[in-house]
Amino acid sequence: MPLTSDPFNVIAIGLAAAVFTEALAWAFVYRTSSYRRLKEELERTCRKLEAIKQGSSGGVVAASSKAALKGNKKEKRIEDNMKSSSKEMSAARFKANIFTMVTMAVVYKLVISKWDGVAMGRLPFSPPALLQNITHRGLMGNDATDCSAMFVFATSFAFFKQNVSKALGFNLSRAATRALTANNPMANMDAAAKKYA
C-alpha cells in the first residue's frame, strides 16, 4: 500500500494531544505554589540523603559511636521526610496523570472512529500476538503486518508526551523518581501482602 497523509495526520493529532495534556497538567497541578514547594522539598531531601549515603559508603568512619548514632538519626529523619514528601508527590502527580488518561481516551476514540478499517502502513516485522491488539486494532483481514491508526497514535502520543514533559522541565529528577518508585503505596501494599501471606 502506498504511504498516504493519514499516518502524518494521526501523528499531528498525537502531538497536539500530548501538548494539550501537558498544558492542562501545568495549569492545574505543576503551576500551583503547593506543587512547586513540594517538588523543591522532595528534590532537596533526596539530594541530602544521597550525599549522606555517598559519604557513609565512601569509608568515612565516625570518630565515636555517639557521632555515628547522631549521623544515623539524622539520616533516618531525612528518610522519613523524604517518604512523607514522596507520598504527597505521588498523589499530586496522579492528579496530573488523570488529564493524560482522559485526553488519551477521548482522542483515541476520535482517531479510531475516523480511521476505522484504514491501514496506515505496512509493518516491517510480524508483531507478537499481544502487540497485535494494538497494531491490528480496527482492521479487517488476517495480515498481521497491517498497521492500524491505534499503533501510530499510541506510539506518537507516548513519544511526544514524554519528550514535551522533559523539555519543559515538568519531570522530576532521577533521584526523586527513584524515591517515588521506592515509596509507591502499591509497591508497599504488594510487599506487605507477601509478608502476611
Added chain:
Amino acid sequence: MADADQPKNLAFYIGKIRQRDAASWEKDDLQDVLYWFRQVVGIVFGLVWGFAGITGFLGFMSFVISSCMLTMAAYKSVLGIDEEDYGGHADLIQEGLPGSIGSFLLTWTLAYTAMHS
C-alpha cells in the same frame, strides 16, 4: 561557576559537549544528553532501517544493539567519559532506550511503507 548554579539550557549542554573530554559532567546532566541523543538516534535509525528494507525481529535487535554501541561510542570517544566514575556502563547505555524504541518502530514502519509497499 558550578554546574548546579547554571541554567540547564541547550547552550549549556552544547558548551560542555564542545569541551569534549575536558568537561566534567554531573551524572544527571550526562544522562540527559544521552537521553536526547538516543531519541534522535531512534528516529534516524528508523528512517535508515525502513529505507534500506531491513525487516523482522533481527532488524529490531540490530537497532537495539547498534543504538547501544553508538551511545557507548558517543560517551567514551566524544565526551571522554570513564564509566567507572558514573557507576558503570549500565545506567549510561540504557538511558533513553525505551523511548527511542517507540520512535524507531514508528519511523521504521513509515519509511518501510514509503519505499517497499
